[in-house]
Amino acid sequence: xxxxxxxxxLCILKxxxxxxxxxxxxxxxxxxxILYLSQGVFGECDTESDVLKSVRQNIFMLHKxxxxxALVDLLSMEIDNSQALSSALRKPAISLADSTELRVLLNxxxxxxxxxxxxxxxxxxxxxxxxxxFRKELGSPVYNxxxxxxxxxxxxxxxxxxxxxxxxxxxxLLLLWKVVLFSAGGFEDLQExxxxxxxxxxxxxxxxxxIRVTRGLRASSPPASAADLIxxxxxxxxxxxxxxxxKQDSLDAFNETDPYKSxxxxxxxxxxxxxxxxxxGEVDLLERDxxxxxxxxxxxxxxxxxxxxxxxxxxxxxxxxxxxxxxxSKFIGYQLGGxxxxxxxxxxxxxxxxxxxxxxxxxxxxxxxxxxYQGMLPNLPQYxxxxxxxxxxxxxxxxxxxxxxxxxxxxxPEEMPITVLQSMKLGVDVNRxxxxxxxxxxxxxxxxxxxxxxxxxxxxxxxxxxxxxANCIPLILKFFNQNIMSYIAAKNSIADLDFPHFVVHDLPDxxxxxxxxxxxxxFCWRNLxxxxxxxxxxxxxxxxxxxxxxxxxxxxxxxxxKRALKVKQAVMQLYILKLLKVQTKYLGRQWRKSNMKTMSAxxxxxxxxxxxxxxxxxxxxxxxxxxxAEECALxxxxxxxxxxxxxxxxxxxxxxxxDTCAQSVLGHTSDLPxxxxxxxxxxxxxxxxxxxxxxxxxLQQ
Numbered sequence: 001x002x003x004x005x006x007x008x009x010l011c012i013l014k015x016x017x018x019x020x021x022x023x024x025x026x027x028x029x030x031x032x033x034i035l036y037l038s039q040g041v042f043g044e045c046d047t048e049s050d051v052l053k054s055v056r057q058n059i060f061m062l063h064k065x066x067x068x069x070a071l072v073d074l075l076s077m078e079i080d081n082s083q084a085l086s087s088a089l090r091k092p093a094i095s096l097a098d099s100t101e102l103r104v105l106l107n108x109x110x111x112x113x114x115x116x117x118x119x120x121x122x123x124x125x126x127x128x129x130x131x132x133x134f135r136k137e138l139g140s141p142v143y144n145x146x147x148x149x150x151x152x153x154x155x156x157x158x159x160x161x162x163x164x165x166x167x168x169x170x171x172x173l174l175l176l177w178k179v180v181l182f183s184a185g186g187f188e189d190l191q192e193x194x195x196x197x198x199x200x201x202x203x204x205x206x207x208x209x210x211i212r213v214t215r216g217l218r219a220s221s222p223p224a225s226a227a228d229l230i231x232x233x234x235x236x237x238x239x240x241x242x243x244x245x246x247k248q249d250s251l252d253a254f255n256e257t258d259p260y261k262s263x264x265x266x267x268x269x270x271x272x273x274x275x276x277x278x279x280x281g282e283v284d285l286l287e288r289d290x291x292x293x294x295x296x297x298x299x300x301x302x303x304x305x306x307x308x309x310x311x312x313x314x315x316x317x318x319x320x321x322x323x324x325x326x327x328x329s330k331f332i333g334y335q336l337g338g339x340x341x342x343x344x345x346x347x348x349x350x351x352x353x354x355x356x357x358x359x360x361x362x363x364x365x366x367x368x369x370x371x372x373y374q375g376m377l378p379n380l381p382q383y384x385x386x387x388x389x390x391x392x393x394x395x396x397x398x399x400x401x402x403x404x405x406x407x408x409x410x411x412x413p414e415e416m417p418i419t420v421l422q423s424m425k426l427g428v429d430v431n432r433x434x435x436x437x438x439x440x441x442x443x444x445x446x447x448x449x450x451x452x453x454x455x456x457x458x459x460x461x462x463x464x465x466x467x468x469x470a471n472c473i474p475l476i477l478k479f480f481n482q483n484i485m486s487y488i489a490a491k492n493s494i495a496d497l498d499f500p501h502f503v504v505h506d507l508p509d510x511x512x513x514x515x516x517x518x519x520x521x522x523f524c525w526r527n528l529x530x531x532x533x534x535x536x537x538x539x540x541x542x543x544x545x546x547x548x549x550x551x552x553x554x555x556x557x558x559x560x561x562k563r564a565l566k567v568k569q570a571v572m573q574l575y576i577l578k579l580l581k582v583q584t585k586y587l588g589r590q591w592r593k594s595n596m597k598t599m600s601a602x603x604x605x606x607x608x609x610x611x612x613x614x615x616x617x618x619x620x621x622x623x624x625x626x627x628x629a630e631e632c633a634l635x636x637x638x639x640x641x642x643x644x645x646x647x648x649x650x651x652x653x654x655x656x657x658x659d660t661c662a663q664s665v666l667g668h669t670s671d672l673p674x675x676x677x678x679x680x681x682x683x684x685x686x687x688x689x690x691x692x693x694x695x696x697x698x699l700q701q
Contacts, residue, residue, distance in 0.1 A: 031104045040054035056127075096409075169409070176444060364645065439529060582614070
């Protein structure tokens with residue numbers, strides 16, 4: 001750090017030259033030196049802020065020198081290293097030592113991508129331009145004509161197939177998630193893309209920003225114990241005024257009424273649930289002030305939120321057709337059979353939907369999501385199966401089996417612990433290792449689903465079907481079929497060992513008591529983030545899919561989801577209530593009667609749609625004999641889409657007729673390279689004229 005900028009650049013270039021040496025040990029020393037640079041040369045820093053500042057400066061110079069591309073080439077070589085693969089396959093137990101080179105490379109890449117993701121007010125113009133160039137580079141097919149994420153997906157499938165058991169999956173999955181997040185964009189970028197698409201289609205702006213609404217549903221207090229929850233329920237009931245029975249106001253499209261103003265009239269009644277697997281009574285949900293807290297203005301006055309649901313109602317094409325047919329049949333006495341053009345006097349959403357239907361010209365724009373889908377398409381089913389296999393192995397409810405994959409290759413040491421303290425520390429590392437894997441996979445799957453849905457609906461349906469075929473729905477339900485409160489309140493982190501705190505402060509004495517106590521946080525944001533992501537994935541897989549909704553019913557998800565409602569976090573509760581809403585019509589009248597608090601919470605806090613009769617089971621689409629045909633029709637449509645857009649050119653070459661006529665083949669004119677024209681006479685002399693032709697041998701054959 002004491003060198004001038006030119007000397008620092010020269011030092012980096014010399015290190016990059018060291019990556020080209022054939023000696024494996026020398027190459028490993030060079031990569032470790034680059035890793036030390038990417039970590040901010042922390043040995044010469046006094047504070048954590050100095051380390052982070054040095055990290056950004058060094059990452060800037062490393063990327064400017066072309067370090068990332070050199071690391072990708074080295075990573076590709078390590079992936080195909082036959083010696084390391086065969087050694088790992090022969091060993092009975094895999095440990096940290098088997099993935100040293102890969103972990104060093106992945107650590108450097110993680111540092112570079114993570115640093116590039118975060119913007120700072122102090123960023124210079126050169127830094128901003130470099131970040132955008134790096135973002136385009138990650139999303140473009142520049143690494144072996146494929147995006148960099150496809151290379152990481154290949155590592156995941158090799159690991160799950162058993163051909164490379166030493167791959168450090170936690171680091172691979174973290175890097176894969178960050179690469180997709182940075183190259184394709186996060187949730188804010190998705191929201192901006194939605195707004196731009198509506199403008200291009202000539203539609204009115206969206207009535208709400210889903211991200212802002214979701215963030216408005218803030219968490220109340222952290223998850224409490226069972227005794228605390230009972231005390232909170234009793235205090236709330238004591239504060240509520242006694243009311244007589246009153247007719248509850250209904251909702252309309254403009255949210256003019258307040259669905260929160262009527263308390264549940266069954267508060268003092270004890271409704272049991274016969275199918276609740278030991279859950280007694282109803283789960284107390286967040287009150288209105290916990291979901292939408294009042295905000296005070298600068299003058300100290302209390303601001304009042306608009307009455308009604310935070311969501312505006314939605315409508316889809318099938319709702320439009322059904323609504324038009326029912327209206328025409330009721331008021332006019334005739335039907336037009338699928339006519340959506342006669343829309344005079346109908347609501348605005350119907351006008352917008354018809355306008356979209358008429359704009360059906362296909363235009364393929366090479367967005368990062370489109371490029372990623374093209375790269376993933378040949379092996380997408382294998383990618384999804386591999387991710388779910390790892391998610392199953394990392395789930396807390398999964399039991400160790402002899403045939404299951406080993407996801408602990410990059411956390412287990414060569415020598416197992418011999419003291420109680422070492423065993424406790426390893427236990428914390430193993431649990432944290434699994435939690436990070438679940439976090440990375442859940443965030444990655446959610447990002448893929450959201451980006452592909454915005455890019456093209458059939459891309460979303462293709463990845464959704466393969467997730468469903470790979471038993472993603474029962475896997476997520478299995479994940480939640482645990483003590484979810486204990487999982488979210490888990491303390492599997494040692495704050496004193498986190499970077500950069502660990503490298504600039506003296507390490508305190510770790511004892512069994514300090515490890516057991518954990519940190520001061522009352523709940524783990526990492527596990528809460530994973531749970532919300534998995535719930536959102538489950539919502540996206542089952543939305544408007546009756547066959548998949550029936551899977552929720554068949555696997556008895558209602559009591560599992562109701563137990564998860566004990567977590568006092570508004571966003572998580574919202575997605576749980578959405579999952580309960582879509583299956584209430586199949587759960588029967590007795591279930592709805594025994595769970596009136598849950599029904600009331602769904603009515604108050606979940607978005608409703610046109611002609612939404614979720615609480616009565618009168619949906620004309622809810623016919624079990626149509627479920628299989630529905631999935632088959634969707635699969636056929638997805639396959640036609642993939643063949644039309646992605647396989648037409650390749651299949652045309654693959655299935656074209658082969659010309660076996662000698663005269664026809666020799667009659668074609670072919671462009672020969674310049675080297676052939678120069679050396680043709682020498683080749684003719686060597687291969688033809690200098691060799692005697694033995695015609696008698698030819699005739700004897």
